[in-house]
Amino acid sequence: QQQVKQSPQSLIVQKGGISIINCAYENTAFDYFPWYQQFPGKGPALLIAIRPDVSEKKEGRFTISFNKSAKQFSLHIMDSQPGDSATYFCAASTSGSARQLTFGSGTQLTVLP
């Protein structure tokens, strides 16, 4: 019940295209859903996060869409750039254990020039 399922495992997109990564969760107690970006040799870095009281959050080219009834959330990267090539992780946590993130398995994004 703690699992967060992420898909696809890998994604190749042309420069300027839209990258979409999906996650699904089971634990209805989750109330914080961040996305992290990780480059090789680096630790994950927070990209954008959402709480279930909103259905969408946008920050620049990055948008999270959240569907509470379906227990799904997704990351959309608009106008994808080669510099966006990295591994993306969705995650979830509860208010009572805010720093105990349950991570998805990761999506390796490659943006072709």
Add this chain to the structure above:
Amino acid sequence: KAGVTQTPRYLIKTRGQQVTLSCSPISGHRSVSWYQQTPGQGLQFLFEYFSETQRNKGNFPGRFSGRQFSNSRSEMNVSTLELGDSALYLCASSLSGDNTGELFFGEGSRLTVL
């Protein structure tokens, strides 16, 4: 502002040995969390410390332990190393009293167990 600093960055140990990893959080951050990252299991939560007290613990055996000092620096220890302990160990810090999961990760300590 300096980020999260982890030492050592790389280390090689043999089975049965023990290892201690160190983490210095961002100045002002009082919460330190530890995660294990492997290709097979992904990112898994180990434990979180706040004001020298362990607040949460993940599903890892007792060989994995940690502590936090009064200056918020943290160490984690793995005893009786097994081959499966080979991983990237990530430390993350966050603001005290923060109700979000906004973690600031270090670059990790890569442990290889031979």
